[in-house]
Every structure is written in C-alpha cells, then in structure tokens.
Amino acid sequence: MEISVLTSSPEPVYEQIVRQVQQGVATGELKPGNPLPTVRQLAGDLAINRNTVARAYKLLEDQGVILTAGRRGTFVREEAAHEVRRAQSGQAERQVRELIGDLLGAGLTTAQISTLFHDALSRVKP
C-alpha cells in the first residue's frame, strides 16, 4: 500500500500518516499481521524527520491499531479494524460535539440544531 503526505497541508504530517494507515486497515488493504516499515525506512522514503514517523506509530500503537514487537518489527494488530472503527467513531463524536458547541455559541437552540442534523442526514445518499 502506498501513502502520500503533503508537507504544506494544515494537517500535521504525523496525522496524515495515522489517517492513511487507519484507512488502509478499514478498507482491508492492511490486514492483521501485515508488517509495516521501520521508522527509519518510512522517514527516509518520505524525506521527513524520524520523530514524525515515530509519533505517528506511537499514536497508532496507543489506539491499538499496530503492535511494535521489538526487533521483530511493527505489525498490524489482529483487532486493528475494530480499534480503527472505535477510534474513528470517537473522533467523529468529538467533531460533532465541537460543531454543536459552535452552533450553540452562535445562538441556535438544541431543537434547531437537531432539525439541521435531521435535514442534513436525510439528504445524504446511503
């Protein structure tokens, strides 16, 4: 699987890596047990600082998506897909909360916000 990063993006590079690994797990491109490149290799290939890749790997490890097994390398965990879904729904919940907070701050009532969400959802094609 190929990943790409855009250094001028407002999204930090380590988050771009985390997001693309999560996407790879969610779509099945990265399967449980698949090995990942070393921090040195990925940092070298992307021409970025090793700390950036190490930070991305640490975050993925904390989320339970990958497992670092010392000298044996870094692998996608068995329950990675489940953990990615959990992480993504946690992230979505945070984003919704932030949005609701902003809308409440802008003077909308909870009933109006609820209507807005229902309308928006009804327009989304499955």
Add this chain to the structure above:
Amino acid sequence: MNEWFDLIAYSIQAVMLWLVMPRWLERFTRPMLMDRNPDWVAANPDIIEQLERGSWWNRAIRIWGLLSVFMLLMFRLELQPALFAEVVARTPLWEVLMTTSNLMMAGGFLLFGYGVVSFLRWQKREIPLGERRQASLAPRTTDDYVPRWGQYLIYGLMVASLLARPVASLFWPERIPNVWGNFAMGAVMSVLLFLVGVGSVARAPNYMDRVLGPSYRRMEVRVAFGLMLCIVAVGATSLALEISGLDSRRYGSVMIALYVSTALALCMSLPTAPPKNGRGQRSAAQAA
C-alpha cells in the same frame, strides 16, 4: 602475456570510467532533480539546460580520461619524461603500467567524488524538497533480495578470506609479504561492500526504481553481494598464487580492469527511460 594487452585493458577501463560513464550519467540529471522537486525544475528551465549542456566537472573528468590513456601509451612506448627514467629502468613494464593505471584511477575517483559531493550539496542547498511525497508501507529487508542462508554464507566466506592470509603467513612466512597491509585493505573493502549492500536495501526509491520497477533494487543488492563474492575469489586466487611462488598482482590487476569495464558496459545497457506501456511505473509502485 604481452604488455600491449595490459595497456589495452587499462585503457578500456579509463575510457569506460572517465569518458563513457560521465556521458551516460548526464541523462539522469533532469530525472534526479524532478524526483526532488518537479515544480522547481519547471520553474528553472535555464538552470536545467545549463546543467544538461555539461559542467566544468564533466569536462575535467573527460580530460582526465584522455590523459590517463596518453600516460599509459607514453609509458608503454617508453617515451616517459626523464624524471621517471630511473624508476622505469628498474621496474618491469607491466608494473609501470599497473602503477600508472592505479594512480590515474585514484586521481579520477577523487575528481569524480568531488564532483558528486559538490552536485549533491548544491542540490540540497538550492532545491527545496517537493511538498508531496510518497512511500510504500511494505517493509524492506535484505531477506527480500538474498536468502538468509546466502547472506550468512557470503559473510562467512568474507571473514574466512580475511583470516586466511594471516593464517597462511604462519606456514609460509617467506612467500606472503605485507600480511597486515593486505589484511587491512581487505577489511576496508569488505566493510565498504557490506555497507553498499545494506545501503541498497535502505535507500529511498529513486528514478531507476521507477524506470525498472522492483527488479532494479533486487539487481542492485545482488550485485553488491556478488562483489563480496568477487573479493573473496580474488583474495583466494591471489593467496593461492603467492603460496605457489607466483606474483599474482599483474593478472589480478588486469582481470579487475576487464571486470570493471564489463560491469559498466552491462549497467549502461539497462533501459534508462520508463517503458512506453507504463509497465515500469506500475511495477515501481511495488518496488519499495
């Protein structure tokens, strides 16, 4: 063996190294810079054109190649300046040619190395890295290119080859001179080739990976391991000849010159542009 044969082998090597190879390498200037930052290349056509026309370094390398052939021919025809007359008079002609070739090669490599380092430093200083970068999430290890048993076998042979000379000198001290000098030279070569092998696996994908796909890195790593075997074979052969009381330096040196010329000719026969059907690019996606 006639000394004209030595002259031809060393001259071909000089021509391949300092005349043909720099010319062949010129075609990689633009792709190398494109790899680093395509936007910069598009915005600076004048600089690219100037680079492609050839630099002072390229011209100096070619002049060095011609000078190398001229020097070899001069010594072969015994038209050397008076300054060298005394040394040449008490040295066999094959050894004069071998020493001349080695000295000119050392000078050429210094010039070549200086040019490469200067170019890389200029590139790093002047051309910012592109903002969009890609990489594969597939790990690379030496095991992907050379089986583990093969690696252990070659490393073991290298160590055995290094130790063979000091051990043999215990049994035939009068036939094996300069034991530790040769040992040090062998150790340096072995470490360098080991680093080349490791570096070929670790390096970031480059233009040639995109042209030739995954087979390019495989070939690069296997050539490095092949060279390790070559060092072992050359060391073992020269040691065997020395133990038999024969001077192996002349044959070894001519063989290496022919090997270098053949290896360069084979490298230059590889395609250097992406195939028109795009197969190279697709397979290059799996290259890393």
